[in-house]
Amino acid sequence: MHEESLIRTLLSQVEDIAALNNAVAVELIEVEVGPLSGVEPLLLQDAFERLKEGSAWPNAQLSVQQIGLDVLCKYCQRESQLRDFRFVCSHCDSAELQILRGDNCRLLNVKLQVNNSCV
Ligand SMILES: [Zn+2]
Incomplete structure (x- = not known):
């Protein structure tokens, strides 16, 4: 297990x-x-x-x-915390994300x- x-x-x-x-x-x-x-x-x-x-x-x-799930947007270079597994940047809606934490x-x-x- x-x-x-x-x-x-x-x-x-x-x-x-x-x-x-x-x-x-x-x-x-x-x-x-x-x-x-x-x-x-x-x-x-x-x-x-x-x-x-x-x-x-x-x-x-x-x-x-x-x-939470912290990501860095590769498009606008800003960080956001994702909720509800919606895998897009909360600033620009880009889906090009890198997981930070x-x-x-x-x-x-x-x-x-x-x-x-x-x-
Ligand atoms: Zn972005």
Whole structure:
């Protein structure tokens, strides 16, 4: 399943970040999901709940932010955010668009719990 392999990748990324920062726990993992990423936020959340049990951070929470689709118009060189999958520039109606953001799923932020006391 697509979402499951994404979560596996995400958890190993977070593991690296946590190790680098000497974290004792991971509190929150924030990801953004674009409309063209092919990722279903609910399934992503589901996969996370299942997989975190077996991970080093069973108490971590996942926050999924759904973002819009940002494009750059090749004709008028202006940016716009597409809604309702209407694939035209909102300034000049050109369909010559380059996708800037919204076609993938990526890690935004990780909130770690770091133990600062020297024992
Ligand atoms: Zn345009």
